[in-house]
Amino acid sequence: MAASAPPIALVDGNNFFASCEKVFDPSLRGVPVIVLSNNDGCAVARSAEAKALGIPMGAPLFKIRDIVAAHGVRVFSGNFELYGDMSRRVTEVLSSFTPDLEVYSVDESFLAFPGMDHARLLDLGQVIRKRVERWTGIPVGVGFGPTKTLAKLANYLAKKVTMFDGVASLMEAEVRQAVLAQIPVGEVWGVGRALAPRLEAMGIRSAYDLAALDPRQARRAFTVVGERLVRELNGLSCLGLDDVPPARQSAVVSRSFGRAVTSRAELEEALAAFAHRAAEKIRAEGLAACYVQAYAHTNRFAEPESRYAGCAGTTLIEPTADGGLLIGEVKSLLERFWRPGPGFAKAGVMLAGLVPEASSMGSLFGRPAPKRDKAKRLMAAMDALNARMGRDTIKPLAAGLGKPWQGKSAHRSKAWTTRWAELPVVRA
DNA sequence: TCTGGGGTCCTAGGACCC
């Protein structure tokens, strides 16, 4: 056999958001738990017990009220501050195993183990599971493969097949031969809603069928994405491990409203709040934006005749991360697409064309340097205070005090780990 | 009554230039 590719592990949290809630509330053990998206809209995480009740991923809460009531399902509003912090803790534990780590999402990381003996991988996987669970309280699954795509598939098996006890490996070609035919093609990482039916129409039903496709044919039918899929499934690594996260290209802040917004002043306030938050995000990464866009639309499930979507964007004279300036921009953008009448259900602000702040050296037409520097110091002071005292300790008035447009969040748990006032209390 | 948010990559097609 050719020198095989170094093992890659995919480690991910089981039912991550639901597990985070369980860590801090012992009464949730053995009980069905769901976590809702923003605005208490859909179930975005389900504990094993909730899955067993047949609650589908992404189910709108109003459609599962009956199941929730009948089985005493515990319902939580998304507490993303908590999940973010728990995610950071899990990553910290994982980095005790290898420096070669890519944080792929809030609940998933790829880890590389070059030179590791394949025979020892399953044991290593169990050690990882135990350490993460003991140190953070979060149960995880581990999948090993010579490529990211195969590591993802192995992770799928680790969860799906009880016998694997949370750890599986697809390092060996013979194992893949035996197993891939059992996996529906739609489970392959990168095969989504649109691609799966097209593949099935071609008679490609399993991961095995897809792996057997001629890469050139895959490219013709499904672009380079398809070709890469086929190669990755055959153990040829096309997707490297990014241990340094690539610089972000855009930042979006958007929200669904708690109720339809019909007042222009309210919509303007919401957009200002989003612009403020988006500016905060890019400042935290030392970036500045060259382009800003604002948008708002009515309920996307409404009758087509009554729908309206407005959107406007502008290129900035000089890159900026100044919240005050960006708030001014979105206000004038709103002027371009505002329309009285429709009740807006959701709005958002996008900052794009992000560049390192240091490279924004101003322009002939930009603001004079002293004014710009003053704004910069103001932003830095605000960020420092908010970092210490908690988000929105201070914020621009334009971003609103009342927030009548704010989404629903009726079942929020505490920010147990990130706010002093909400620290759990232990009684002996 | 009630249906998330935040990203990336890829392609097609138009504008523009030589």
Added chain:
DNA sequence: TCTGGGGTCCTAGGACCC
């Protein structure tokens, strides 16, 4: 009558991911 070809850049939109 006849009306190039190729490259680049930008944007919009689709698909995918979690």
